[in-house]
Amino acid sequence: MTTKLSLATLDKIQATATIPGYDRSVLSAGIVHFGVGNFHRAHQAVYLDDLFSSGRDHDWAIIGAGVLPSDEAMRAKLAEQDFLTTVVEQDNNRSAARVTGPMIDYLRPGHATATIAQLAEPAIRIVSLTITEGGYFIDPASGTFNPAHPAIVADGQTPDDPKTVFGLIIAGLKARKAKGLAPFTVMSCDNIPGNGEVTHAAVCGLARLSDPGMADWIDANVAFPNGMVDRITPATGPREVGIVASEYAIDDNWPVFCEEFKQWVLEDHFPAGRPALESVGVQFVPDVAPYEHMKIRILNGGHAAIAYPAALLDIHFVHEAMEEPLIQAFLQKLEFDEIIPVIPPVPNTDLNDYYRLVETRLFNPKIADTIPRLAQDGSNRQPKFILPSTADRLARGEDVVGLSLVSALWCRYFAGISDSGKAIAFNDASADRLQEAALKAKDDPKAFLALSDIFGEVAQSELFQRRFAQALTTLWEKGTRETLKLYIDGKLGD
Template identity: 40%
Template structure:
């Protein structure tokens, strides 16, 4: 199109003639939700559900204030600020068509490093009933080796010494909840939207660990006035590429500096435990349940683990996107065998869930050729993902003396991946908080494969289990000696079941 329309509140009238836009009066919305981490996933998920609710009803209490927490979040903050919180959601359907709509539920944006006190005040506002989080698995500051909160983190030390200028979510939440208590205000709900089993319980455990040291007198007030519902979230949301931005301009004439792309599938299952009230999200497709654990366990150990499997193996094969890895017959068979023979026995009875259909749908979703989810995005922060997505399956299978060969192969592949170059000489883009340690141990593993398992903050005591170590070492040596492609073919050929 010759003329591109810059996305902002003023241009909504013109843009609404082209694609779906908010029909509600955004200026009348109160901020009932503060969301920490306004990246792609939040904007394809919670913000979308909330936008739909605002469309379908006359409620005005549930506008979202998006908080950019980290220094490197400057770009997303500036983009949303310039666009008045508006952005385009582009759903990439399985047939390649694009479904586009402008989302308007984010009505405020704050940049925490610029003005920490403003963020604390917003979280402590009497209007705010929910503080939701997408801070990634690594953001919870958990040490796998000790099973406790990591007080050695320099940022945590900073927050303890500078409570009014925090840098971590724990510093912010603690000061905001303290203000609520001091001012005699009601509590609120802290809603984790991260891929962690029991994410609500986990968020509470980590926060209380910090509060016990930072503001111990706040513990009893939090117990009585703050709820932490568990939730399962699901929608594949790849990074937005420059091409996506150009396609939006070419097909719609809309100039959006940071649209969000995602798959058509979405799911949100939440325990109905909101101490200060909540939006009627159930009217727009959210499931409220008494116990979310079975749903979480299924999703984390199948979808999220499946993503990591495709990412790590795909990187070693030389692929750059997840759909390329999923379309490789050997990798796809590897994933099916892993899900069927090793994960499924750990899941128990999932009432109301057709597990076979769910696994089949995952293969379809991973193979969506229009999503183009980057492998380096999926593999980023694997040191935090593997203990959550894959190790629980290994631990359960070891206890039950079940098969762990494919799971051990994944860990061996991760060790080889962490060297930073695949067998074809291609440099791998490794984005991980533990990148240096991973690389050192990966290089040491060339002489002694078990060296990689010595990273206790990831693997805990797994190095002491002979059954696992034998399977891991065997897989490692097969990959090194035979190459990744032959090794995947060989391990698949040893298994009859593919479920």
């Protein structure tokens, strides 16, 4: 028999799960967070839960916020359980459930007036974001903010009725400025290099469309610290809901599963104040960039590298992909030969050891992370996680056999069928044009590289063109397994 998750039932639930070590009624809001997805609830919210349980900083609770209509489903499910979440942390040798409670409210998506009013409250000192890599209106090829995106143009024309998260942030800052209040800090928690700088560009770029003076004020007065976040957090489905019910006797509408490992590195730039997160393991550093490069290229780049060969071989789970000797060897060679050598040094960190840790994490069967999750949204992820390494090697005059193979595997994946003939379901906003280009590329590899908004200047490299064509042709002629073998043996492209 299960117990429905709520504040009233925590006494029963503590028999099978750790519950918050603080009285939720004493919390008050200090943060508005946009993008209450699984990652946020397994990461930022967990750090704050640890902090509150230590008896500190109870005035830094979270109010959730959404922008998309789909955010209402999450709001409704969490509201039914007093905004509590069951987080199941799973290592190779242990599993444990905890109930976290740092979120005390969730603003209704689409209610701009109420959201702006909350942002203008003096107690709100941080606005944080996990809106995915694709939510920042970045031109993939240039890596810069795109002011011509229709959603941005619309907010620029109607700044008093914003529909984007950046429009809401600007409206909230305007309201604070009018009240004579100090601005809040804007803190991105997404996997984007220089995520604070990217957020700064988006907010100022949108503001400049309607109010250049406000854009200048934001530029001069609002802090956008860079940060690196890390915790593997798969999607929630019926399986996860069922495990929480059967193993922990908790009826949770939307639990979160994650690995035990977590990391958060932040630049300490919070003029309006911040919670004492360093006391619960957050690293505050002068420059996050080295840590970002390491994580995004080794872990996220590794995710992107194994996703497409695994999908072409009909492998569903990430740990099963790593158990395939060809994929494991492919990833090791790619990382050690081409990715790690172009990553700048990271303070007190051995990059080879970091990769070994990543490899151990990917082998974790309890996480049950899926290949479809890793394969989604490649049109945003490839330019951020793979192509920067490619560009760096080309700039050094170094070969890109493995990185070109990653791009070729992505192209082959978008032909729409696995090596066995099984249909592939895409999850990418650009899926239609990617598939059209991928099918043309079977006969003319340059057709895929013509996606200039994705490949940018990398596609102009004769060496990359040649290596990509060799890899793609081999994939079509010999299949994924044989192509991986040739790469591992150092014979691909000979």
